[in-house]
Amino acid sequence: MRERYIHILSIAIVLTGFAAVTFLYWSEPRSLAEVATKGSVAIGTYAVDRAEFERGLAAFRAESFAEARSAFDRADPEKRDALAQFYVAYSFYRQGWGTFTNDDALFRSGIEAANRVTAIDPNFRVNDPTLGMKTPAELRAELEEGLKITIDDLNPLKLTRERK
């Protein structure tokens, strides 16, 4: 009878061990903290850090965009929250927007972040009245437009356009 329990325990240990090893090699965490985060993603208990998110939102509204992105990254280290990623994309847009020229590198990063939002939630829509664009599709279109060089760029009336 005792042997039977040893066999059952052995099977449980091996299956659990293989599951843990497979998880680590599949998710490739780079630190012990990431092991915990990726573990919570795997078991479905992942959630954004609300305090960091609010800090990021406050920095975004104060136009401290780099600081806002750092806070959003801390709030959503796995980049799985559509709202946090939308604000990240929007921060790239607002920081990169210029009256004469836009910052192409920031706009490209903004497109990547907007694509992440679409991948997480294709029907995402933000309920923030302070933002001119409410969906990742609008934001992406604006960012892509900002990267293009056309004859319209020479139109002096463009200097009167406003940041959304």
Add this chain to the structure above:
Amino acid sequence: MSRTTEEKRVSEVDFVDAEIMPSERAVVVPKPDEGLHGSRAVISYLVLPLIFLAVTLLGGFRFGAVDNAFLFLKPPLVCLVYAAIILVLFVRSGLIQIDGWLSEGFPMLRNLASCLCLLTLFAATVQVFNSVMPEQGLPFWVVAFFFFWTLWNNLFADFDARRLLRSVGAMFALAFVAKYLVLANLAAAPTESSWLQRIFENPGKEALTWVLDLPRYSSGTGYVQFFTVALFLLGLYLTPRRLPND
């Protein structure tokens, strides 16, 4: 218990590896040492899988050069082939007797547990190859070729279990020395300085690192992999020829 029942029980015993002692009322067969038997079962079914799982986890584990970040490297396909060859060698040399591990006569649960133990041995062997083989470039192909040469020769040689264990231990020890002492010291240490500055400071090592395509890891990697190889060899030493019977 009636006398006829006791006689029937005694007649059912086909073979007993123990001295028979007469008693006043019946024949008493002393059982083998239960403590020893139990500890063997614990080693075979619990300690061995834990050792091999630890080796499986650590075999592909490295520390990043600059920030000491965890890196989990998946084993190349050739490691699986070599591990399969090694398992064939284990069976051929008698280090593992398959009919002592798996049999139609054993209960299903025991066969399943034994099968999973063998699976952990295979996974650990794959990861030990992953540990001691260089990751890329010319050194990978050179070491892979020598492993293949050694294993291919061993496949056709006459072995006993003890000699095979020594041979496998020596093979992995040499590969460990080649990778973590020789090649690791040929690779230039990771620095924050620019490429041009590194060339001027240390032209020989920079050239070898570039020519041999040597990856740069933190020095902690060597310590972890030493522990991994040692743990694997300990696991092999503890692996029984046959699993203890119920």
